[in-house]
Amino acid sequence: MALPGLVLLLAFQYVPLAGNVIAFKDYLPFIGIAESDWVGLENFEIITGGDPRFVNALGNTLIITLVQVVLVFPIPICLALAMNSLVSERIKRLVQSVLYLPHFLSWVIVVAVFQQFLGGAGMINNFLRSQGWDTFSIIGDPDAFIPLITAQVVWKDSGWATILFLAVLSQVSTELYEAASVDGAGRWRQMWHVTLPALRPIVVLLLILKLGDALSVGFEQIILQQQAVGLQASEVLDTYVYNNGIVDQNWSEAAAVGLVKGVVGVVLVWGANKVAHIFGEDGLYRT
Amino acid sequence: MSTITPTPARRRRRRPLVGGQLPPSPAATVVKAIVFSVACALVVLPFVGILSTSMAPPEQVSRAGGLVLFPESLDFSAYQAILSGGIVTRALGISVIVTVCGTLLSLTVSSLLAYTLTRPALPFRRGLTMLVVISLFFSPGLLPTYLAVQSYGLLNSLASLIVPTALSAFNVIVLRAFFGSLPSDILDAAEIDGASEIRILTSIVVPLSKAALAVIGLFYAVGYWNAFFSALLYLNDSTMWPLQLVLRTYVVDDNAITGYDLAAEAIPAQPSLQMAILVVSVVPILLVYPWLQKHFAKGALTGAIKG
Structure with a gap:
């Protein structure tokens, strides 16, 4: 009974995992993986040698990750704190229903929506033009690319991301708040001494997971918008693997980058988990 | 004794508490x-x-x-134009087929695997469970996955939109946790009465897990409906495009929709057409959303705690 599932798991997880050997070969599609020559670590020179396209992709990836951790990560926490202290249950549920929705829309839809509103011929620019005011160009401007994709991520997922924080907050014992209040703690001190410490484990957990994903940022989101802004501004490691591997047919080089990316991700999660243990947090797992 | 005058701290203490917290x-x-x-x-x-x-x-x-x-x-001329045949209508049909078939396949395969992993009689149970869990941590990467799909002869077929993503290890683990939490007495009783494993699964486990299966099914369905990149990657033939790829071509990339693409004689204004395609691709999500929303908090939590 488990067979169909195990076959799928092997065929689309473990066989491809083994397929990563092409990173150590000179893979030529017409002779296949097995017949292609072994070349050792030659394909990895693209990384060690600092190939400009690779370095650009790596740089963009790291900048976008940094922006997303610093600017995007705290937003759902703030939203959850504000929602948690909403007095009316009904308003709380209404706000949640509306803000969770964009998470379930595809990136194609999200990008289309942003274009329709912020694009050169979008609604807001049309309005500005009809009033005789200056228009702006955000879509298609390489300098505005990172703010644009950041705004899209916030729009799509910050509501949804509150769900975990809210679940944790609902578990906080009311006795803790009552005790704090008896001790004379005001709103801010309650938040500082009760609410925020309750959130710490989940924040640590999510940061560890985020770190594991540090080298993969918004693949579908970015590939949809690459044409408009060019590769210099928008190439990240995932799109580099796609563009260099599948579009330009440099299979083995791109696979080498993909492999290093995957390994670094696993090492980062493992390392971050160790660091979390040193600081006395549970982190992702305990062994 | 003199009367005690309340300090500000004491006065604050007397305000009604909401769930222990001070009201904002x-x-x-x-x-x-x-x-x-x-x-x-x-x-x-x-x-x-x-x-x-x-x-x-x-x-x-x-x-x-x-x-x-x-x-x-x-x-409603824009809707008439896109739904009366032509590329959008076809893409809509393909998306519906892929979503329905994919969800059924995913649910069947995932629950079979998840259920088997909860059965003590299964040989190598621990090892097989680890196989599922480990795959969560190692993504095989885009190129090796593409080459595998190619070597199975799935390229340029609708199956390539379903089979490679049919099994989500994460969903299997969530389902396994749910099935494992069912009272084992009932399952044992059925076994003693001579019910086969398939019978236990279909007559006892599935009816008891309707809500969980529905949530997982909806998550799979939303995934299939929204998938855009697998179609871009695996399909060359634009007659097999699902709705998301049509949406990208005509709305995101702003290619003109011509009479050649549609069966209608009169072509309405481009923005109306584009927005009608957008609406058609959002509506199914909006339809299942209230239902999804009622249950996903539970689903997400199970995953977070037991995953």
Whole structure:
């Protein structure tokens, strides 16, 4: 009974995992993986040698990750704190229903929506033009690319991301708040001494997971918008693997980058988990 | 004894507590009301604009040069044009087929695997469970996956939109946790009565897990419906395109929709057509959303705690 599932798991997880050997070969599609020559670590020179396209992709990836951790990560926490202290249950549920929705829309839809509103011929620019005011160009401007994709991520997922924080907050014992209040703690001190410490484990957990994903940022989101802004501004490691591997047919080089990316991700999660243990947090797992 | 005058701290203590917390101050309430109103408007307004434009009369759309917020009258010619045959209609059909078949396949395969992993009689149970868990941590990467799909002869077939993503290890683990939490007495009783494993699964486990299966099924369905990249990667033939790829071509990349693409004789204004395609691709999500929303908090939590 488990067979169909195990076959799928092997065929689309473990066989491809083994397929990563092409990173150590000179893979030529017409002779296949097995017949292609072994070349050792030659394909990895693209990384060690600092190939400009690779370095650009790596740089963009790291900048976008940094922006997303610093600017995007705290937003759902703030939203959850504000929602948690909403007095009316009904308003709380209404706000949640509306803000969770964009998470379930595809990136194609999200990008289309942003274009329709912020694009050169979008609604807001049309309005500005009809009033005789200056228009702006955000879509298609390489300098505005990172703010644009950041705004899209916030729009799509910050509501949804509150769900975990809210679940944790609902578990906080009311006795803790009552005790704090008896001790004379005001709103801010309650938040500082009760609410925020309750959130710490989940924040640590999510940061560890985020770190594991540090080298993969918004693949579908970015590939949809690459044409408009060019590769210099928008190439990240995932799109580099796609563009260099599948579009330009440099299979083995791109696979080498993909492999290093995957390994670094696993090492980062493992390392971050160790660091979390040193600081006395549970982190992702305990062994 | 002199009377005790209450200190400010004491007075504060006497205010009604909400769940143990002090109620927010009026200023904080105002700030929150503004923040949440703006946030909700930012989500809702785009959809109002899109829906209005798709139904606005062509003169109004061309006057506005794009989106309109309030249609002067209702005009469904854009929907007639895209749904009366041609590339959008076909893509819609393909997306529906892929979503329905994919979800059924995913649910069947995932529950079979998840259920088997909860059965003590299964040989190598621990090892097989580890196989599922480990795959969560190691993504095989884009190129090796593509080469595998190619070597199985799936390229350029609708199966390539379903089979490679049919099994989500994460969903298997969530389901396994759920099945494992069912009272084992019932299962044992059925076994003693001579029920086969398949019988136990279909007559006992599945009926008891309807809600969990529905949530997992909906998550799979949303995934299939929204998938765009697998179609871009695996399909060369544009007659097999699902709706998301059509949406990308005609709305995101803004290619003109011509009479060649549609079966209709009269082609309505481009913005109306584009927005109608957008609406058609959003509506199924909106239809399942209330249902999804009722259950996903539970689902997400199970995954977070037991995954």
